[in-house]
Amino acid sequence: MTRGHRPPVAVERQAVLEARFHPRIEEMPAGAWDALRADGNPFLSHAFLAALEATGCIREDWGWRAHHLGLYEEDRLVAAAPLYLKGNSHGEFVFDWSWASAWERAGGDYYPKLLNAVPYSPVPGPRLLAGHGEDAPHRRRALVAAMRELADRHGLSSVHANFLAPDDLPAFDGDWLVRSDVQFHWPNRDQNGHGYDSFEDFLAALNHKKRKNIRQERAHVARAGLRLEWRRGDSLGEDEWREVHRLYESTFDAKGNHAALTRRFFLSLGSALGKATHLALAWDGERMVAMALFLQSTDALYGRYWGSHIEVPGLHFELCYYQGIEHAIREGLQRFEPGAQGEHKLARGFLPARTHSRHYLADPAFRKAVRAALAREAEAVDAYAADLLDHSPYAHRDA
Numbered sequence: 001m002t003r004g005h006r007p008p009v010a011v012e013r014q015a016v017l018e019a020r021f022h023p024r025i026e027e028m029p030a031g032a033w034d035a036l037r038a039d040g041n042p043f044l045s046h047a048f049l050a051a052l053e054a055t056g057c058i059r060e061d062w063g064w065r066a067h068h069l070g071l072y073e074e075d076r077l078v079a080a081a082p083l084y085l086k087g088n089s090h091g092e093f094v095f096d097w098s099w100a101s102a103w104e105r106a107g108g109d110y111y112p113k114l115l116n117a118v119p120y121s122p123v124p125g126p127r128l129l130a131g132h133g134e135d136a137p138h139r140r141r142a143l144v145a146a147m148r149e150l151a152d153r154h155g156l157s158s159v160h161a162n163f164l165a166p167d168d169l170p171a172f173d174g175d176w177l178v179r180s181d182v183q184f185h186w187p188n189r190d191q192n193g194h195g196y197d198s199f200e201d202f203l204a205a206l207n208h209k210k211r212k213n214i215r216q217e218r219a220h221v222a223r224a225g226l227r228l229e230w231r232r233g234d235s236l237g238e239d240e241w242r243e244v245h246r247l248y249e250s251t252f253d254a255k256g257n258h259a260a261l262t263r264r265f266f267l268s269l270g271s272a273l274g275k276a277t278h279l280a281l282a283w284d285g286e287r288m289v290a291m292a293l294f295l296q297s298t299d300a301l302y303g304r305y306w307g308s309h310i311e312v313p314g315l316h317f318e319l320c321y322y323q324g325i326e327h328a329i330r331e332g333l334q335r336f337e338p339g340a341q342g343e344h345k346l347a348r349g350f351l352p353a354r355t356h357s358r359h360y361l362a363d364p365a366f367r368k369a370v371r372a373a374l375a376r377e378a379e380a381v382d383a384y385a386a387d388l389l390d391h392s393p394y395a396h397r398d399a
Helices: 030-035 045-053 095-106 136-154 167-172 199-205 208-223 238-254 263-272 315-331 343-347 362-388
Strands: 007-008 016-022 065-066 070-071 075-081 083-086 114-116 157-161 178-186 226-232 276-284 287-296 298-310 336-339 351-360
Touching: 016 136, 030 045, 030 075, 045 263, 065 114, 065 362, 070 136, 075 136, 095 157, 095 362, 114 136, 136 167, 136 351, 167 351, 178 315, 178 343, 178 362, 199 208, 199 315, 199 351, 208 315, 226 315, 238 263, 238 287, 238 298, 276 315, 298 315, 315 336, 351 362
Parallel strands: 114 157, 298 336
Antiparallel strands: 007 016, 016 070, 065 083, 070 075, 083 114, 157 351, 178 336, 178 351, 226 276, 276 287, 287 298
16 A cells, blocks of 8 residues: 545535645645644654665654645645554554554454654654644544544554643544553743743752752763864764764674664755754764753754764763753753653652543444553552652742
8 A cells, every 4th residue: 555545525615625645745845844844843844764764764664654634625735644654553652552452362463553753753842734724623533534434444443642732632522532642851941930041040940959969960961071072964964974983883883772773864964954953962072972862843852863982971862851951941942852751850850741542443342441450550540640740859849
């Protein structure tokens, strides 16, 4: 299945939308795609998704096959969604391994499934790109209807939409299952609702113990004698990007994980997303020994990957968190999202934030069973999030 068509979808105001599926995002006009984004989230940009495909990160033997959805009105792209046929559940960060196992034990084929998400990126943001006009809610619902119709027509087990933006959620009604989780985000907001003036200003908002621990961690790194540097992606040369990838790859390999992003992808970041790409680098003399990679929108910083050739106490926290916080303060960004998981972030000024996913399981009996399990899971997640807030690192709870 590389291309499909859906009968025209009628929406209000008599607009007729035709659903088309594309095996490569380059088939879809970049300018029109980007104009449909609700914000400047770089992970939803045409350039980012196209770079993943062009540099060998989206591969069928790794379980990814692009099947992007576009809604067209008289050949004009008016709504879109990043969509993939998945042959496994790797690189998604919303875990459904137990669902797959249960379905296959019952004799069914869970894969391929349909996924509305950004590959390898647990970053919340819009997944239903429908512009800013009054027709946007209708077009989001039409995108969701087209996904479900595709799954039903081809006998797919399920459709999944991960890390959704709030505006996306109303489109997933009816039989869609609700799931939520917790990440840790840093708010650039003091107790009076203003952005911080400096890193010291931020530290002053923390309770004494957390403030002391952060200063100690930064002191460990300072004593190591490394040179720390913040660089924009388009300022790095090809050799520097190669070293950044080596750091990323070696660190993934050391932890037994699959380094899915290729060297070609890293090399493309400087040109495809140079101004949106940032790196915190550590140098030992002329040798790059550690790095953290970030992407930036107009109002947020997103931490992505880390790599190091050396062991220095506190270096991970310095590059991945404190350098990012300092940059967010300098740039006046509203928040810093450092990635998935990690309760240790709470002690460093990050607060719990809910993430949202929606899931359509085609079989009614299986859907009913999973819905009951998700209800129990939701109670546990709610209790966990409440407990985290009770342990806020800030001296004032409303910080």
